[in-house]
Amino acid sequence: MRWAALGALAVLLVLPNFLGSYLLTVFIFIFFYAYLGQAWNLLGGYGGQISLGHAAFVGIGGYTSTYLAMTYKLSPWIGMFVGGAAAACLGAVIGYLGFRFGLRGFYFILLTVAFAEICRLVVSHVEALGGALGLFITFSGDPWQFQFSDNRYYYYIALGLMLAAMGIVALVERSRMGAYLAAIREDEDASEALGVNAFGTKLAAIVLSAFLTGVGGTFYANYLFSLQPNTAFGIPLSVEIILRPIVGGSGTLMGPILGSFILSPLAEVSRAYFAKGGLSGVHLIVYGSLLIAVVLFFPRGAYPYLRGLVRGRRGGA
């Protein structure tokens, strides 16, 4: 298993030398959405607190670092952590309100949606942040400003983000907090009866998850060179974020990564084939159908299913 992981890492490290620019972009999005999915997984997968408003953290993170870079010339390399901290603050507010008032399940989902939409509407009315048109970053090619003329740098940054999130989530998984989160997910009342501080644990999970997602916002802004409130805070981005861990297997370390390797190419293919004919919604129909299929046939996601297959074969032989 360890050798397989090292082998896969070695392949990913040398891969950019063999990829064309289009495939390179596909891989950048695979890594980046796996990163966002992993951040969501911490709260939604391990903790069972489903957020359908994670785009809010991407938007806050991206807007913070971009605004600081444009107005105060602060490097996005520093700004990304400021943005992450701003997103963590929003996460703390949502978590404090939601968990203190005991919102569970669907009510918590609605709360996260409402906050994301409030952020979107407020930012679209703030002139300093470009209003509904958004912010546009001019290209200077300066690495200190998070800009590179070669896409391969973005590839390695996205890969680094994905691996870093995986490392952080792996640490949490093995820690006391990981056990608490799993207990809360399975039965919150029972876990509290056993002395788990459910409020504090859930709050810590949403703050960490929001921080990681906010850091990703800086990559999002600087890779796309622009930020619009409707895309950076919108529900479609939140859906993109939750789909990968759910399809791959939420609450597992490999789930978001596997899900991203399944979904991103699928989205690219349906975009490439149908968007030319003006059928721009087709990849979302594919997403929706896939979500339905996963719930009906693989409710635990692809990774636990595949692992079961491998174990079953070994056991049989």
Add this chain to the structure above:
Amino acid sequence: MDPILLGQAALNGFLFGGVYSLMAVGLSLIFGVMRVINIAHGDMMVWGSYLAFILAFRLGLDPFVSFVLCAAALFCLGVVVQRGLVNRVLNAPHEMQILLMLGVALVLENLALVVFGPDTRRTESAYGLATVWFGPIFVDVARLITFALALALSCALYLFLFRSDLGKLIRAAADNGYGALVIGADVERIYTVAFGIGAACVGAAGALMSALLPFSPAAGFAQTVTSFNIVIIGGMGSLLGAFLGGLIVAVAESLGAVLLVPSLKELVGFVLLVLILLFRPQGLFGGKTP
């Protein structure tokens, strides 16, 4: 602020509230019976609007007539969704049902986008511009008819649920699904009918609303949020609460648009949702919690 202007806005909102009520009654029925959260509700409504648009465009049917056909079509859609999908996950964890309905919502919204395009539409009605004046205040005839029809449909649904045998079975299954099974009720069939009726309500609401407001495939999500706003305010699962909640939210939105910037109208709804979730999640008129 001019009191006549405010009164006019409140009246317009109140009359418009009929369709909100009808839409929320459908959602509340679906939740009350199956405990399923229909995230695709707003997208079903948009399909009702597009059907009314097509019937008006091709056959010249007025939406105040064609809403019956739209309701029937959405009934069928509801039956298919319940039979094919929801009945299979009734015992699955709540999150799984929500994700399933999110999938249905994505498919419905983007199917509308592919079929009808992203443009904003509006159904033509013979009564679209007619008004009646009462002193300084005018009444929009289309809104008046819409309100009357929405009220009539809601009353018909109430009579059906409380007077007919099938309606009583639906309420029995809502109160205690296992108990209904014990007395020999075909619970899966009851669920199918209940989801169909809920979808028919929102289909009729969509058809009626299409004459009052412009719509597009992207409008579905906002309508879903509005529906949940109303249903939570009225108390999840309470039909009367949903009806009154619809009127309250419509008046609040209408006044909000006059008092604030019109483009911030949506913000009123979301802030209201957060406040209700935090301080009165059981709603103003009581109800069940999911």
